Amino acid sequence: MDKSAAVGRELSTAVVMFHEAVGQKLGVSAGDQRALTLLRGGPLTAGALAKEIGLTPGAVTGMVDRLEGAGLVRREPDPNDRRRVLVTPTTPGHNAHSNVFTDLSAAMAAMMTRYSPAEQKIISDFVDRTVDVLKEQTAKLTVKK
């Protein structure tokens, strides 16, 4: 049965296309979006960001400049270490990037009302497992380089 494979490809294509559209709309490159995604977990120092993304510190400075210029993040001093710069996403209310994803979330939530609580539980379980599989496969790719 190859149906699940086809469906999976369709889903991943749709997700990637959505991200591309978001990036184009906001004038933010794919790489910059990756940084935004990481920052959704909370503020990071410029150095931590560099390590996560695999760029040199100099490149990160430029990237944060761009994101700051687009109003998507702020630079804030680290109160505990004045050498550091904390890169923090701007508040959701003023952050177009978050807003786009909020729209998506709303549409998804509306769609989910079609399902009974029991069905929603199955779906949620499935999504969790899918995320695990994707992370696993991603790890396999990055390690085996």
Add this chain to the structure above:
Amino acid sequence: MDKSAAVGRELSTAVVMFHEAVGQKLGVSAGDQRALTLLRGGPLTAGALAKEIGLTPGAVTGMVDRLEGAGLVRREPDPNDRRRVLVTPTTPGHNAHSNVFTDLSAAMAAMMTRYSPAEQKIISDFVDRTVDVLKEQTAKLTVKK
């Protein structure tokens, strides 16, 4: 309830990270991957590819050069019109890009065995609807520019 939102973001992040890992592993840029994705539907002429991706013909020539160099596509003459070049993905057996997605599909299929046929039906339905939502949101973004 914001659970579905968080779950959706996690899923989209996981998908995007996977694609990035694939690209890095194969030495193929995100844009080039988009072309590969389009070509999974079958061969396209260079011009059609240009229109789909929104690039100039010259840019597509370079892109196809790269993909051909990586062994992911072939240029073939169109028998009906010798001006045209059909860009065709190489056979799955020799196509590392497809293989990566095959691995993912296999893992997904294995994971799906956890669910009963009835549950699988619900999940499949959900994925279909999710794809629709994503396409809808993508369209909204690209139009409203």
Add this chain to the structure above:
DNA sequence: CATTTTACTTGAGTATACTAAACTATCGAG
């Protein structure tokens, strides 16, 4: 304190992928 290390920025040089426009080959219409 003086010295070394760490965090980030700056600036010069470079690689990549794009556009625009000229060029070649082929097709289709009159």
Add this chain to the structure above:
DNA sequence: CTCGATAGTTTAGTATACTCAAGTAAAATG
């Protein structure tokens, strides 16, 4: 068969985002 239109390539110029190395400021070490 000739002429304009179409498909793709080529070339020159450009924008972008990167690396590497030097520079500045602050913290940690001894």
